[in-house]
Structures are given as C-alpha cells and as structure tokens.
Amino acid sequence: MPTQTYHGSCHCGAVRFEAELDLDQGTVRCNCSICDKTRSWLAAAAADKFRVTGGEVGLARHRFS
Numbered sequence: 001m002p003t004q005t006y007h008g009s010c011h012c013g014a015v016r017f018e019a020e021l022d023l024d025q026g027t028v029r030c031n032c033s034i035c036d037k038t039r040s041w042l043a044a045a046a047a048d049k050f051r052v053t054g055g056e057v058g059l060a061r062h063r064f065s
Helices: 033-038
Strands: 004-009 016-021 049-053
Touching: none
Parallel strands: none
Antiparallel strands: 004 016, 016 049
C-alpha cells in the first residue's frame, strides 16, 4: 500500500492533525478496556510525517492514571 495522508483529532476535537502513513508497515490493535470499546487500532507516524493542523494552543500532555 502506498503512503497516504490521514487526518484526525484529539478526543474533544480541539487539536487537529494529519499524518502520512503506510499501513503495510504495521499497526497495533490495543485491547485495553477503553480501546476495546472504541475499537481503537493504532499506527505510529515518524516525526517528520506528522503535522498539527489546528488548535496547537490546546496541546497538553495527557496521561492515563
């Protein structure tokens, strides 16, 4: 699969981003109780292939506790 640009946002939608990904390079399906309910399937982007496109002032560090 060739590299494609994907668009997304944080949970509340305040911060938006885009990432260039080749999903054939691998993905991770999380099975924790939160991700299992939302059917989360994750892919990692290299730093130079990831861009914040809106809401940068809303960026903050988030940790599950």
